[in-house]
Amino acid sequence: MANHITQSSQSRIRQALVTGSLLCSMALFAMNTAVAEPASQIEAAAQAPGLSFSYINTGHSAGTQERMVVASGSWFTRRHLTHGAILVQHPDGNFLYDTGLGQQVKSQFKENSWWATLLFAHSAGTPVVEQLAENGFDSKDLMAIIPSHLHWDHASGIVDFPGVPVWIQQSELEMALAGDAPSFLQSQLNDQQINWKTISLQEKPFLGFSRSLDIFGDGSAVLVDLIGHTAGQVGLYLKLSDNREYLFIGDTTWTLKGIIDQSPRPDLIKFVVNLEHDDKASDLQIKKVHQLMVERPKLTIVPAHDELSTAKLPLYPMFSNTAEPIAQR
Numbered sequence: 001m002a003n004h005i006t007q008s009s010q011s012r013i014r015q016a017l018v019t020g021s022l023l024c025s026m027a028l029f030a031m032n033t034a035v036a037e038p039a040s041q042i043e044a045a046a047q048a049p050g051l052s053f054s055y056i057n058t059g060h061s062a063g064t065q066e067r068m069v070v071a072s073g074s075w076f077t078r079r080h081l082t083h084g085a086i087l088v089q090h091p092d093g094n095f096l097y098d099t100g101l102g103q104q105v106k107s108q109f110k111e112n113s114w115w116a117t118l119l120f121a122h123s124a125g126t127p128v129v130e131q132l133a134e135n136g137f138d139s140k141d142l143m144a145i146i147p148s149h150l151h152w153d154h155a156s157g158i159v160d161f162p163g164v165p166v167w168i169q170q171s172e173l174e175m176a177l178a179g180d181a182p183s184f185l186q187s188q189l190n191d192q193q194i195n196w197k198t199i200s201l202q203e204k205p206f207l208g209f210s211r212s213l214d215i216f217g218d219g220s221a222v223l224v225d226l227i228g229h230t231a232g233q234v235g236l237y238l239k240l241s242d243n244r245e246y247l248f249i250g251d252t253t254w255t256l257k258g259i260i261d262q263s264p265r266p267d268l269i270k271f272v273v274n275l276e277h278d279d280k281a282s283d284l285q286i287k288k289v290h291q292l293m294v295e296r297p298k299l300t301i302v303p304a305h306d307e308l309s310t311a312k313l314p315l316y317p318m319f320s321n322t323a324e325p326i327a328q329r
């Protein structure tokens, strides 16, 4: 929480920086290298039939140079990061991981200063709640919404599901409720109809992460501790009945390139909006996920905003058990 932006006194500096950087976009920044960590303890999850998932797209960023979203990125590659959610169906319950851009994103976004509006410019699509309704899915059939974290682009749609339990770690909720724009938008969080349910990850190692929570108790959907980007970010591991495995890593990095290259967000971005709760912890998580990718090549790593990674997922209303086999990266 201490690292989160609250210092209005810095706004003018950042404003100037954003203006300069966005207009010029020519500065180069030192690339942070992740800190080494001992080999991960890899656990095999039990096979569990019946789980399927779908990616629900709710919009995309206006577009930026790749070098602006990952330190190892190219100034000559254009990226259009995506905003979306994962709908998981399981015999014991259905849940959303993240909510993407919701019905009220336009009014929510007005909390931002002009420079943040410019930096996080986006094009909103159809919100999750509307896509579900269009396909006959009753929101009351959701047992939970599990945000990876509560930054605006993940929490926007929570208010569209009044009463649905929102599973969140206490540390994340406290950070968000004490936070401000552009990272956290209080209009997304202070609605009395939001049904917050705090959860605690268990001291149970899973895939090299020290803490985890097996949602259904069968190893098919497991939350893992990805603290760093925020105080209580959680990743989601899914194992399908045909043994395909996925790890959704929230905003540990914005692109898969960040995991492959072990490269964090650019220093400029981190300074301007101070997105990281804990830089060192965040770098360690990048290192950990990279190592996992190397050790477990069939595990598909999915950063929440990587439009290239999410394009390979079954797009709602298609589900993983109804789509054609998905090409591994």
Ligand SMILES: [Zn+2]
Pocket (backbone or CB within 6 Å): 151, 153, 154, 251, 304, 305
């Ligand atoms: Zn995000």
